[in-house]
Amino acid sequence: MVGRRVGRFRILAKLGEGGMGSVWKAEDPLLGRTVALKFLAPGLLDSADARRRFLREARSTSALEHPGIATLYDAGEDAGQLFIAVAYVDGRTVRDLVRCGPLTVPEAVRIAAEAADALEHAHARGVIHRDITAGNLMVAHDGRVVLIDFGLAVRPTTTRITTSGTTFCTLGYTAPEVLLGGEADRRSDLYSLGVVLYQILTGRLPFGGEV
Numbered sequence: 001m002v003g004r005r006v007g008r009f010r011i012l013a014k015l016g017e018g019g020m021g022s023v024w025k026a027e028d029p030l031l032g033r034t035v036a037l038k039f040l041a042p043g044l045l046d047s048a049d050a051r052r053r054f055l056r057e058a059r060s061t062s063a064l065e066h067p068g069i070a071t072l073y074d075a076g077e078d079a080g081q082l083f084i085a086v087a088y089v090d091g092r093t094v095r096d097l098v099r100c101g102p103l104t105v106p107e108a109v110r111i112a113a114e115a116a117d118a119l120e121h122a123h124a125r126g127v128i129h130r131d132i133t134a135g136n137l138m139v140a141h142d143g144r145v146v147l148i149d150f151g152l153a154v155r156p157t158t159t160r161i162t163t164s165g166t167t168f169c170t171l172g173y174t175a176p177e178v179l180l181g182g183e184a185d186r187r188s189d190l191y192s193l194g195v196v197l198y199q200i201l202t203g204r205l206p207f208g209g210e211v
Contacts, residue, residue, distance in 0.1 A: 001014065001024060002014075006026070006079075006081065007076055007083070007085075008028060008029065008030050009027065009028055009085060011037065012025045013025045015036060019041070020041060020044065021038055021039045022038070022039050022041070023037065024037045024039070025088060026085070028073070028085070035073055035074075035087065037083055037085050038083060038084045039081055039083050040054045042081075045080065054084070057084060057149075057150045061084075061150045062075075063125050063127060064122055064127060066117075067144060068114055068115065068118030068121070068146055069118050069146065070086040070087045070089060071086060072086050073085045089140050089144075091138050091141050093135050093136075093137065093138050093139075094111065094134040094135075094139065094196060094200060095133070095134035098134065098199055102200065102201055102203040108200040110145075111137070111139065111145050112197045114145035115137055115145050115147060115193055116190075118145070118147045119132070119193065123186045128185060128186065128188075130178075130184045130189070132173060132189055132195075133173045133192065134173075134196050135170075136148050136149045137196060172205045173192045173195045174192065175192065
């Protein structure tokens with residue numbers, strides 16, 4: 001993939017991979033900026049549900065404009081691959097930061113407060129993130145806290161957390177009522193942020209289990 005062009009973007013390096021797809025660092029030569037390019041996994045391209053969730057991420061992110069939320073630049077399809085281009089955040093995830101041990105109380109409060117401000121912006125526009133984790137919060141090298149990955153985001157009037165009996169969430173961060181099949185809302189996002197704050201202060205999750 002490195003060196004390949006997707007739309008107007010030129011791929012520079014791989015950033016990560018998950019069950020839904022992969023994320024790559026890319027260059028936008030037209031506007032002279034670096035972006036994070038997210039692809040839907042090839043094995044999911046024939047899944048109508050997966051394609052809907054992927055495009056829903058683009059629509060949810062496009063409704064948001066906040067310094068604590070990665071800005072959407074573009075979305076589309078190239079050679080059969082669905083992609084989303086968002087602002088590249090040069091930094092580390094909170095999960096990576098706490099692997100070296102708990103952070104100080106002032107830093108933990110700052111990160112949580114900035115994340116809460118970004119969430120308030122999203123909630124005010126009817127967007128529920130549904131997957132607030134230490135891996136989806138980044139601290140840029142300039143100190144900014146940025147919320148990423150709206151792949152599970154929903155507008156509460158249009159969808160439920162479960163589809164065909166499947167719960168889409170990250171265990172260890174998800175509110176109990178959501179795990180029991182209830183709908184995610186602002187309160188469940190705040191519960192997940194509280195779990196992240198606990199992890200920042202202690203270096204571990206409050207409850208056991210695979211995350």
